[in-house]
Amino acid sequence: MTDTIKVQGRKASAWSAVMGLSSREVISFLRQRSRVIASLATPIMFWLMFGAGFGSSFRGAGSAQSNFLEYFFPGILILAVVFAGIFSTISTIQDRQEGFLQSVLVAPIPRWAIVSGKILGGSILAFLQGAVLLALGPLAGIPFHLLGFALALGWLFLISVGMTALGFYFAWKIDSVQGFHGVMNTLLMPMWLLSGAFFPAAGAFWGIKVLMMINPLTYGLVGLRRALYFGSSQGLAELPATWICLLVVVGMVLIMIAASASAVRKKAL
Amino acid sequence: MQAVETRDLSRNFGARRALLGVSLEVSEGKIFGLLGPNGGGKSTMFKIISTLLPPSAGTAAVFGRDVVADPGGVRALLGVVFQSPSLDKKLTVKENLEYHGRIYGLGAAERKGRIEDLLGRFHLTERAKDQVGTLSGGLARRVEIAKGMMHRPKLLLLDEPSTGLDPGARMELMAELRLARKEEGVTVLMTTHILEEAEDCDELAILDRGEIVARGTPDQLKAEISGEVLTIEADEPEQLQREIEAKLGLKAEQVSSALRLEAPKAFELSMTLGKEFGDRIRSLRIGRPTLGDVFLRKTGRLFSGEEESDKREKAVQR
Numbered sequence: 001m002t003d004t005i006k007v008q009g010r011k012a013s014a015w016s017a018v019m020g021l022s023s024r025e026v027i028s029f030l031r032q033r034s035r036v037i038a039s040l041a042t043p044i045m046f047w048l049m050f051g052a053g054f055g056s057s058f059r060g061a062g063s064a065q066s067n068f069l070e071y072f073f074p075g076i077l078i079l080a081v082v083f084a085g086i087f088s089t090i091s092t093i094q095d096r097q098e099g100f101l102q103s104v105l106v107a108p109i110p111r112w113a114i115v116s117g118k119i120l121g122g123s124i125l126a127f128l129q130g131a132v133l134l135a136l137g138p139l140a141g142i143p144f145h146l147l148g149f150a151l152a153l154g155w156l157f158l159i160s161v162g163m164t165a166l167g168f169y170f171a172w173k174i175d176s177v178q179g180f181h182g183v184m185n186t187l188l189m190p191m192w193l194l195s196g197a198f199f200p201a202a203g204a205f206w207g208i209k210v211l212m213m214i215n216p217l218t219y220g221l222v223g224l225r226r227a228l229y230f231g232s233s234q235g236l237a238e239l240p241a242t243w244i245c246l247l248v249v250v251g252m253v254l255i256m257i258a259a260s261a262s263a264v265r266k267k268a269l
Numbered sequence: 270m271q272a273v274e275t276r277d278l279s280r281n282f283g284a285r286r287a288l289l290g291v292s293l294e295v296s297e298g299k300i301f302g303l304l305g306p307n308g309g310g311k312s313t314m315f316k317i318i319s320t321l322l323p324p325s326a327g328t329a330a331v332f333g334r335d336v337v338a339d340p341g342g343v344r345a346l347l348g349v350v351f352q353s354p355s356l357d358k359k360l361t362v363k364e365n366l367e368y369h370g371r372i373y374g375l376g377a378a379e380r381k382g383r384i385e386d387l388l389g390r391f392h393l394t395e396r397a398k399d400q401v402g403t404l405s406g407g408l409a410r411r412v413e414i415a416k417g418m419m420h421r422p423k424l425l426l427l428d429e430p431s432t433g434l435d436p437g438a439r440m441e442l443m444a445e446l447r448l449a450r451k452e453e454g455v456t457v458l459m460t461t462h463i464l465e466e467a468e469d470c471d472e473l474a475i476l477d478r479g480e481i482v483a484r485g486t487p488d489q490l491k492a493e494i495s496g497e498v499l500t501i502e503a504d505e506p507e508q509l510q511r512e513i514e515a516k517l518g519l520k521a522e523q524v525s526s527a528l529r530l531e532a533p534k535a536f537e538l539s540m541t542l543g544k545e546f547g548d549r550i551r552s553l554r555i556g557r558p559t560l561g562d563v564f565l566r567k568t569g570r571l572f573s574g575e576e577e578s579d580k581r582e583k584a585v586q587r
Binding site: 013017020021023031097104109 | 321342
């Protein structure tokens with residue numbers, strides 16, 4: 001009874017903490033059945049309604065897909081991971097209002113481990129939702145290609161991390177759930193709508209085109225589209241090159257993680 | 270070495286001074302209570318010692334490690350139970366402990382053993398697989414304490430541990446803390462505004478308006494009041510007070526609508542009072558001094574959990 005704990009190295013304990021925090025995030029989410037169902041039903045509903053609604057009135061300017069259901073599909077994947085990632089960070093606000101976050105802050109672990117644990121947990125959730133929806137790809141008319149789908153998973157993961165980190169940054173700064181919803185909806189909706197998810201940049205008004213060019217999600221979506229149509233560059237050629245897309249998305253991930261870490265350093269509670 | 274040692278600890282929130290130079294020692298192995306009304310500075314002390322809030326002046330150390338210079342070192346020694354729940358309600362009891370063990374870097378085998386141990390000791394084995402959201406307040410508090418003990422801290426800090434618990438659950442909680450101390454030698458420092466809970470501590474410091482007004486064992490503190498305490502309710506307490514003081518040469522204090530007298534021979538005095546003022550006394554009560562009497566003696570005010578400044582403190586700390 002009186003034996004003492006072998007104090008492990010700081011590093012080992014930090015990683016253990018990251019795993020602990022992120023697995024808590026995932027288990028807690030999976031226990032909330034309504035959240036799980038809503039997270040999958042919403043994007044599918046959007047996809048079917050808009051896809052069927054626009055139907056053949058859509059002319060895929062600058063895209064290979066003449067069918068809106070098919071054109072819209074990658075956009076729906078993005079919608080799922082963006083919203084799942086961002087809103088998974090609402091738990092940060094709740095944790096702060098209860099004692100949960102305090103109890104993590106008094107643990108002998110570095111602040112970056114707390115940030116990483118929360119972001120990794122949310123990213124895994126967002127990624128899983130994207131991955132489940134990706135399985136519907138062939139239904140949308142996207143030819144199944146093993147390497148292409150594997151690459152698509154990679155893109156989904158990167159976007160998940162970037163958006164979860166973005167959510168975490170705001171969740172740390174805003175202290176009410178309502179405020180967070182407000183800010184996120186104002187920011188997220190345009191970000192998603194102007195990512196090429198809904199319509200290609202090619203035929204858009206020049207002002208919109210500029211907004212689309214500075215939206216990091218645009219690049220994530222191009223990367224995702226390329227991966228999904230792996231091997232056939234038809235209609236995708238005029239979009240930004242893959243390496244540029246990768247650069248932008250990885251850049252966004254790193255910037256948002258750094259911003260989150262600095263937010264946590266500045267304001268502990 | 271002292272488990273906790275503070276020197277001239279002060280903390281200001283803007284213009285408000287929450288702590289005014291508190292010096293305190295808590296020796297190892299004690300169950301130490303920090304008693305005081307809400308807004309008296311307990312929470313501020315708690316936050317400073319748990320490394321969540323830096324002091325404005327003065328120092329605080331846990332087993333010789335300074336909370337400002339070496340917060341990581343202090344955190345490694347602490348188990349902290351906050352007033353607001355820190356458990357994930359969607360996780361089971363076991364999962365909460367498991368997750369906490371991971372945060373503290375315990376290996377898988379150690380986590381497993383420790384969880385079994387604590388579940389048994391806190392009588393939680395049967396509820397291990399239930400989600401925390403389904404537990405009663407008392408049970409959830411027990412899980413909080415088990416969680417705080419998970420990584421074998423040397424100092425267990427508890428902020429108002431029995432808030433929201435009924436007296437039975439509160440007594441169980443104290444018994445569990447004693448057991449934890451016996452089996453693991455943990456030192457316990459708790460804040461409380463409940464007199465009955467403070468009675469059960471080995472040692473107390475009474476913190477009021479940012480200052481320590483008394484300290485000692487509960488018995489020592491109560492022994493400072495000689496004899497018994499008489500409480501008299503009367504229709505016109507002010508007038509009665511004047512007359513008692515004039516006729517009997519005793520000091521009577523008015524506390525809300527009642528008069529309060531400390532007397533070495535309270536029973537004899539009550540006879541005299543009955544003879545002299547019997548028709549004007551509504552009720553007369555004789556009691557052994559309580560910690561509430563000690564507080565009254567030291568501060569001149571009646572002890573009650575709430576204080577005016579309480580709301581302000583919360584607003585400022587937000």
